[in-house]
Amino acid sequence: MSPQVYKSLSEVFPLTTSQLKFMCFRLTPEIEKKDGNRLSYHFSRKLSETVVIWHHPYFWVLVSSNKQIPNKDELQATLIIIQDEVDDFKERLFGFQSVRHPQLTPFIISLFAVQVLNKTKFDHPIAFSNNGVIVRREPEFWTETIELQGSLHPALTLTVSSSIVFRENLAEFYEKHHQMQKPEEFLIGFKVQEIERGNKATIVGLVGTIGEYRDQLLEKATGSTSKQALREAPDNQPVVAIQFGKDTKQFHYAMAALRPCVTSETANQFEVEYGKLLKATKIIHQERTNLLASYKETAQAALRAYGMQLELSINSRDYPSLFWEPPVKLEDITLLFGNGITGKRTEILKGLSTGGVYRRHTKFKDKSKVIRIAALKLCDATVSLFLDQLTQRLAKYGFKSEVITKTPLSIKNLTKTEARAAVERTVNELVEIPHDIVLAFLPESDRHTDDTDEGSFYHQIYSLLLRRQIASQIIYEDTLSDSGKYQYILNQVIPGILAKLGNLPFILAEPLDIADHFIGLDISTGV
Secondary structure: OOOOOOOOEOOEEEEEEOOOEEEEEEEEOOOOHHHHHHHHHHHHHHOOOEEEEEEOOEEEEEEOOOOOOOOHHHHHHHHHHHHHHOHHHHOOOOEEEEOOOOOOOHHHHHHHHHHHHHOOOOOOOEEEEEOOEEEEEEEEEEEEEEEEOOEEEEEEEEEEEEEEEEOOOHHHHHHHOOOOOOHHHHHOOOEEEEOOOOOEEEEEEEEEEHHHHHHHHHHHOOOHHHHHHHHHOOOOOEEEEEEOOOOOOOEEEEHHHEEEOOOOOOHHHHOOOHHHHHHHOOOOHHHHHHHHHHHHHHHHHHHHOOOEEEOOOOEOOOOHHHOOOOOOOHHHOEEEOHHHOEEEHHHHHHHHHHHOOOEOOHHHOOOOOEEEEEEEEOOOOOOHHHHHHHHHHHHHOOOEEEEEEEEEOOOOOOOHHHHHHHHHHHHHHHOOOOOOEEEEEEOHHHOOOOOOOOOOHHHHHHHHHHHOOOEEEEEEHHHHOOHHHHHHHHHHHHHHHHHHOOOEOOEEOOOOOOOOOOOOOOOOOOO
């Protein structure tokens, strides 16, 4: 029986093209990237079966295979319509120049493909729903170029992600809110998302009412749903000013064109548990595989209409030189522990039990020295049994330890800002007592919140202790739900704790040909 051959796959798809129908023009005076991207978005929206991208200093226009390339007059007429609708461009005078014999590059083709997909409707299956808040799957894609067989090729990455979305728009949320009569108290600083484009922003002010701005907003509204919502909105409904990211420019929006963002800070306003939402964002392998196949099929049909084709993703069978495979299987690598004991990578715990760590930190050369542990608990889990088993396991590996401080901190009824202040205050009090390592037990809702505006408690505690040069070990509440599995958690946690305390649990028994050292960064005590 022949051995099973494994194939490594990527989510990068090369693009091939056939008789693209395109043209190129430039506007004078020359515009900056930000304005170029905004104008290309509006051109793409106004022109049917057409996508427009900007790449310094030109606009590039691609039409579907059964459509004629727009002429100069049509493009100039479209520009005038855009200028009339978009305030930033109203007072600007542009000269229009066609570019003769434009030369496509792989990057331009990739930009075309992404713009086509931006105009394409994909399915967004719902994975979780509660109180109007949903977790849905959606495609993500971006430009790539890749060198294959000595030449550069256009490509794009197509992947699958999850987003947390409130079903209703901001106007509907506002009409039901208990602070409706005092909108400035809950709207100012509120995180929102454009319904049409998905861009996230922050409300920074109230500029008037629908009654004052209705006609002006109707002129700018693009979707039929948005227009209907504007017509039906009560005259006294606020019009909000929003800012995108770090851009200080303010834009006026009807609330019907926005939806509230659901974050760890705002989840309680929707009466949902943020931890459950985060759990639902995880995509199992089979679901991911099926979604990716579906999204590729949709993307393929959209691109084909414009003369582009997605090839098989970059994989180890067709491009073996792009993938590295270790000459020895990871599980077969031999490690060296203390007292000359060796063992396979899968036998780390056995090696530590029989040989001990390869090298003890000077602070713990004396085996009577006790590791001083602090336990900081921000969740409802009971941790006493876990801590008992942890000290027992450390003893098994030759290290005495003691939990000298146990600090519970309830953050349930606090806002994220109040909770972060309480955590900082508590950590600062903890470090006044000599500890070797702090174990922090966090609620499951803190997982994957590093990229949120508020940030995670994980990162906050990690950073606060790093400044004081104190090691930390983070453990999430859900991993402690079954005491029968503590031994498996400790199997992962204990070697990490020993290393963070400056000990060297093991080294490679045989040196590597490719390197003398591998360098990793973490909070640990110097060896």
